[in-house]
Structure formats: structure tokens, C-alpha cells
Amino acid sequence: MAEKLNPQVSQNSKEEKKEDYALEKVPKHYRMGWWSVTNVALGVATAMVFMQMGSLMAVSYGAMNALIAEIYATVIAGVLGIGIAYLAAKHGMNVNLLARGGGFGYIGASITSFIYAINFIMYCAIEGSIMAFAVYEYVQVIPIWILMVFFGLAVIPFNWFGMKQLDKLQKWSLPIFIILLGAGMIVAANMAPTYAGDVWSYLPEGAQVGGTALLTCIGIINGLVGIMALLISDYARFVKPEQFKLGVFAVGFIPQLVCFFIMGLIGIWFGVRFMEDNPGVYFVHIIGIFGALFTILTQIRINITNLYSGSLSLSNFFENVFKFTPGRTFWVVFTAVAAVIAMLAGALDYLGPMLTFQGVFLFAWAATIIADAFVVKRALRIGPMYFEYEQEKLYKWNPVGVVSLIVASTIGTMAAFGIMGTFLQNTAAFFAAILSFVLTIVLAVASKGKYYVKTDIDNVPKDEDIA
Structure with missing residues (x-):
């Protein structure tokens, strides 16, 4: 108890592991300033996958369709992100812990934790692959599998001590990121483009603005919208109570604005200009070794947060189901190794269906x-x-959350794979959300809330947990 009242993370290894609060709510004395928390969350927003998504949509379906999809993603992810950030900051918990008492029960919540963890393993594999291919593009004498193993495991040390270490790493690396991004844009603006026309009017042959092309773009980006809205809880739970309102808005919305609108627009511009959807490739071509360094920097910034969130989810899953609690750092290593295996096994070839379901x-x-x-x-x-x-x-x-999630995910997945027509295929995620929202309310009313807690000791709001 004394340790919790006076936390000094550097004093001993036990408190360094305690720093993460992976299996309990973050106490008020351990909260951080809103900018520090937002800074860590922005490490996710600067990932190249967001540039790549903008480039991919623009090259494949047209710049304007990609732009509209990015605006849609900014708004939807921003609204969901603020809502999730509000709950996380108010209660000091991430979505894994909120799910336990939020309609799932502690074993039911393990379903969400496990699938959530798989999501981060896949994203670790994506980002690690981008790093590996960027370096391979510049130095092809090193086999790609060696680069995958190296970059998959190299991020482990950066994630050893939790949020305070993440805050420092993101602060130190952000200025370098901005300088290299600016340099790439300046050089690119003075290079002869592959596509010489107006970037924002570009449309592939046979495509049009709106219609199926736009719906396809929305369907593509929904996986990223969902993950960005939820992972915000891993960081918002650290917001200081006295900075609650500002912190909730900043952590909930600013990363969404950066990753979808700003990075998305940059990705559209680069993608159309050079007719290439992989930023790891076009940055190396534009600024050479500095492009490779830029790619490595951006992917390290995102992968340390992927490892952090993945380790939290795995900690919750194994603690819930097997009472196995070796510590979050064990799960950092596990997540990194699993991501390397996924890369080497060619799991990325099946990334489309995986992201659709996610x-x-x-x-x-x-x-x-x-x-x-x-x-x-x-x-x-x-x-x-x-x-x-x-x-x-x-x-x-608790059937309220478990049944709602299973039914909505099953029907939504069927819709996503085209069983229910083109419109629902590309709006399946939104359709699943509406269905899950309604089912949650209906089942809660029908069950009268009796499956939430065994003994409701104080059936009143815990205002001491509210910032």
C-alpha cells in the first residue's frame, strides 16, 4: 500500500513493472499532464500506415474519394475517440478493464482482449515489414527475412518501462520526424512527378467521385478508425483529473486529426504524384538514406505503442482466463516475437480479410x-x-456485451464479405456498430442488469473515480 501511495518508478524493479497498471485502474497520483499523454498517443498518428492508406486509396480509387474517406475517418474516429477517452480518463481504465464491468464479465472480456491483441500483433507485423522493405530498397545485400527479424525485435527495449519511457521517446523523436518529413516534401515538390496533372483531380480510368469507389475507400479505412478510437483508452487513462476536459479532447481528437486528415492528405499527395502506394519505397527514392531513416523512425514510434497496447491486452486475457500474470514486459516480448513469426510466415498476404474483420x-x-x-x-x-x-x-x-458483440460482429462480417450487397459490404463496420449499440440496450433492459456484479456494494456512481 505504501508503494501505491508514494510511487517512485525507478526505485526497484517491482515498481517499474507496476508502472503500467495493466491489470488495475491508474490511481490519481500517477496521472500525467495532458500534453505528455497526447504526445505518446501522437506516436501512433505519425505511423506510415496512415500515409500508405491515403496513397493506396488515391492511386486505386481517385484522390477526391480518398480525401472524402479521410474526412469521414477524422470525424467518426474523433467522436468515438473522445467518448472512449472520456471513460478512460474518468475511471483510470483502458477498454480491456472497462469491458469487464461494461457488459462482458471478466471471462467475457477476455474475448475482446484476445482479438484486440491479435490486432496489435498484425499491426506490429505491418509496421515491421514497412521498415524492413524500406531498408531493403536501399541495401539489398541483406536478406529481407533478417531485416524483418531485426526490426521486429529491436523495438522491445524501447517498451520496457511503460508510459514514462514512451513519453520521453516520443518527445525526443518528434522533432526529427518533422524535419525529415518536411525535407521529403520539399525535395518531392522539386522533382519531376510520375503523374504531372493536378493531384486532387486524379481519377483512375473508369472511376468516378462517389458511388462504389467512395464506399470502398470507407470500407478500407474503417479498420484503422476502429483501432484508433479504442487504443486511445490505453493513454487517456493517465490524464490528470484537474486537466480532465482538455485532456479528453486532446487525447481523444488530436491524434485522429493528425493520423487521418494530416497524414492522410500527405499520403494522397505523395501517392498520386509518384503513383506509388508504399511510403517506405517513395521516401527512399526521394531522399535516399534519409528516407530509410525516416521510415525507421516513424515505424519505431508506432511499433512501441503497438507493443504497449498489445502487451496490455495479452496481460488481461491470460490473467482473466488462466490466472497467468508474468508481468507486462513478458507480453511485450511475446507480442514482438509473434509479429516476427507473422511476417516470416507470410501472414500479411491475408491482411485484407483480417483488417475487414477487425x-x-x-x-x-x-x-x-x-x-x-x-x-x-x-x-x-x-x-x-x-x-x-x-x-x-x-x-x-454477462450476456449484455457478449451476445451484442458476437451477433453484431458475425452479421457485420457477413455483410463485409458481400453477402448482403455492395452498400453494406462497404459500410459493414458502421452497420455492426449500430446493431451492437441497440442490442446492448435491449439486452440490458431485458436482463435488468443482474449479470453485472455479484454483490453491488454501493450502487451509486463512484464520484471519487471521476475527474
Whole structure:
């Protein structure tokens, strides 16, 4: 107890592991300033995958369709992100812990933790591959598999001590990122482009603005919208209570603005100008070795956050199901090794179907948590008015969240693979979110909230947990 009242992370290894608060809420004395928390979250937003998504959509479906999709993503991810950030900062928990008392039960929440962890393993593999191919583009004497192993494992040390280490790394690397990005844009603007026409009027042959092309772009980007909205909780839970309003807005919205609107637009510009959808390739061609360094820097910034969120999810899953708690740093290594195996096994060849399902699942999960928090708990006052996370006070399963998520994800996935027509195929994630939102409310009313906690000790809002 004394350690929790006076945390000094550097004093001993036990407290260094405690720093992460992977399995419990973050106490108020350990909260951080809003800019430090936002700074860590921005490490995600500067990932090349967001530039690549803009380039890919623009080259394949037209610049204007890509732009509209990026605006859509900014708005939807911003709204969801602010809602999730509000809950995380208010209760000091990420979505893994919120799910326990938010309609899933502690075993039911393990479903979300496991699939969430797989998501981060796949993203680690994506970012590691981008690094590997960027360096290979410049130095082809080194086999690509060696580069994959190296870059997959090299980020482990950067993630050893949790949020405070992440904050320092992101602060030190941000100025370098901005300088190299600016240099790339200046050099590119003075190079002869592959496509000499107006970037924003570019359309592939046979495409048009709107219609199926735009819906396809929205379908492509939904997976990233879902993950960005949810992972914000891993960082927003550290916001200081006295900075609650500013922190919730900053952490919930600014990363979404940067990753979808700013980085997305930059990706569109580069992609159309050079008719290339891989930023790791065109940055190397533009500024040579500095392009490779830029790629490595951006991917390290994102992969340390991928490892962090992945390790939290795996910690929750194995603690919930198997009572196996070796510490978050163990799961950092596990996540990195799993990502390397995924790269080497060619799992990225099946990335499209995986991201399609992830978009549906993550939208449905976010909708369930928001419906439970703002409608079931607050408006209808069903069940406890707070998010319980301690296993001994929870049922293993709560049908409210579990059934809502499974039904919405199943139907949404069917829609995403074209079974229900073109429109729902490309709006499947949004469709799954609406379905999950409604089902959560209906099932909570039908069950009268009796599966939330075993013993409702104080059936009132825990105002001491509210910033």
C-alpha cells in the first residue's frame, strides 16, 4: 500500500513493472499532464500506415474519394475517440478493464482482449515489414527475412518501462520526424512527378467521385478508425483529473486529426504524384538514406505503442482466463516475437480479410462500451453506475456485451464479405456498430442488469473515480 501511495518508478524493479497498471485502474497520483499523454498517443498518428492508406486509396480509387474517406475517418474516429477517452480518463481504465464491468464479465472480456491483441500483433507485423522493405530498397545485400527479424525485435527495449519511457521517446523523436518529413516534401515538390496533372483531380480510368469507389475507400479505412478510437483508452487513462476536459479532447481528437486528415492528405499527395502506394519505397527514392531513416523512425514510434497496447491486452486475457500474470514486459516480448513469426510466415498476404474483420469487430466493441456507459448506466440507470474490474466481484459472463458483440460482429462480417450487397459490404463496420449499440440496450433492459456484479456494494456512481 505504501508503494501505491508514494510511487517512485525507478526505485526497484517491482515498481517499474507496476508502472503500467495493466491489470488495475491508474490511481490519481500517477496521472500525467495532458500534453505528455497526447504526445505518446501522437506516436501512433505519425505511423506510415496512415500515409500508405491515403496513397493506396488515391492511386486505386481517385484522390477526391480518398480525401472524402479521410474526412469521414477524422470525424467518426474523433467522436468515438473522445467518448472512449472520456471513460478512460474518468475511471483510470483502458477498454480491456472497462469491458469487464461494461457488459462482458471478466471471462467475457477476455474475448475482446484476445482479438484486440491479435490486432496489435498484425499491426506490429505491418509496421515491421514497412521498415524492413524500406531498408531493403536501399541495401539489398541483406536478406529481407533478417531485416524483418531485426526490426521486429529491436523495438522491445524501447517498451520496457511503460508510459514514462514512451513519453520521453516520443518527445525526443518528434522533432526529427518533422524535419525529415518536411525535407521529403520539399525535395518531392522539386522533382519531376510520375503523374504531372493536378493531384486532387486524379481519377483512375473508369472511376468516378462517389458511388462504389467512395464506399470502398470507407470500407478500407474503417479498420484503422476502429483501432484508433479504442487504443486511445490505453493513454487517456493517465490524464490528470484537474486537466480532465482538455485532456479528453486532446487525447481523444488530436491524434485522429493528425493520423487521418494530416497524414492522410500527405499520403494522397505523395501517392498520386509518384503513383506509388508504399511510403517506405517513395521516401527512399526521394531522399535516399534519409528516407530509410525516416521510415525507421516513424515505424519505431508506432511499433512501441503497438507493443504497449498489445502487451496490455495479452496481460488481461491470460490473467482473466488462466490466472497467468508474468508481468507486462513478458507480453511485450511475446507480442514482438509473434509479429516476427507473422511476417516470416507470410501472414500479411491475408491482411485484407483480417483488417475487414477487425474493423467490424472494433466498431461493434466501441459501440457496446459507449452504449453501456452513456445509455445503460447513465440514462437508464440499469446495473451499477460504475465500471467494476475486480474479478471476485464480477460474474464470468454477462450476456449484455457478449451476445451484442458476437451477433453484431458475425452479421457485420457477413455483410463485409458481400453477402448482403455492395452498400453494406462497404459500410459493414458502421452497420455492426449500430446493431451492437441497440442490442446492448435491449439486452440490458431485458436482463435488468443482474449479470453485472455479484454483490453491488454501493450502487451509486463512484464520484471519487471521476475527474
